Amino acid sequence: MDRPLGTEDGGTASDPKGPMSLLSCTGCAAKNRIRPSERGSPHCGACGKPLPWLVNATDATFDLEAKTKLPVLVDLWAPWCGPCRFVGPILEQLAAEHAGRLKVVKVNVDENPSLSARYQAHSIPTLVVLRDSQVVDRVVGAMPKPQLSARLAPHLKRA
Numbered sequence: 001m002d003r004p005l006g007t008e009d010g011g012t013a014s015d016p017k018g019p020m021s022l023l024s025c026t027g028c029a030a031k032n033r034i035r036p037s038e039r040g041s042p043h044c045g046a047c048g049k050p051l052p053w054l055v056n057a058t059d060a061t062f063d064l065e066a067k068t069k070l071p072v073l074v075d076l077w078a079p080w081c082g083p084c085r086f087v088g089p090i091l092e093q094l095a096a097e098h099a100g101r102l103k104v105v106k107v108n109v110d111e112n113p114s115l116s117a118r119y120q121a122h123s124i125p126t127l128v129v130l131r132d133s134q135v136v137d138r139v140v141g142a143m144p145k146p147q148l149s150a151r152l153a154p155h156l157k158r159a
């Protein structure tokens with residue numbers, strides 16, 4: 001992985017390069033520490049496979065995380081929400097199946113009121129698809145995986 005020169009402070013929210021996320025490789029199980037990137041998508045440092053790109057974002061880090069050439073699927077969820085627990089594993093599977101073509105960004109609405117307001121997450125789960133930070137699709141409520149995959153397909157083709 002490219003390691004920029006200069007000081008690193010461990011990747012706090014205020015870090016201009018953005019926070020570190022720990023991504024597990026589906027090929028070799030290696031854990032990779034990855035920062036947001038505007039260009040390209042992360043690959044495993046050990047085996048080179050594209051990594052499932054699923055990160056948690058906050059009001060402070062979201063704009064950096066959403067800045068990518070890939071389509072972004074934002075999951076607005078909360079720990080107490082049953083349908084959100086149904087959708088969570090589906091999103092992990094989609095991130096793995098579409099590694100290199102999709103980024104999933106999870107936002108806890110209880111802890112991040114400004115994102116919750118921005119994406120009008122009155123009812124959760126709310127899933128928002130972004131291209132270049134613009135909303136291109138929106139799904140409110142839990143959806144089984146086949147339907148969600150079909151809904152996502154046209155956005156992935158443009159990747």
Ligand SMILES: [Zn+2]
Pocket residue numbers: 025026027028029030044045046047048049
């Ligand atoms: Zn690997």
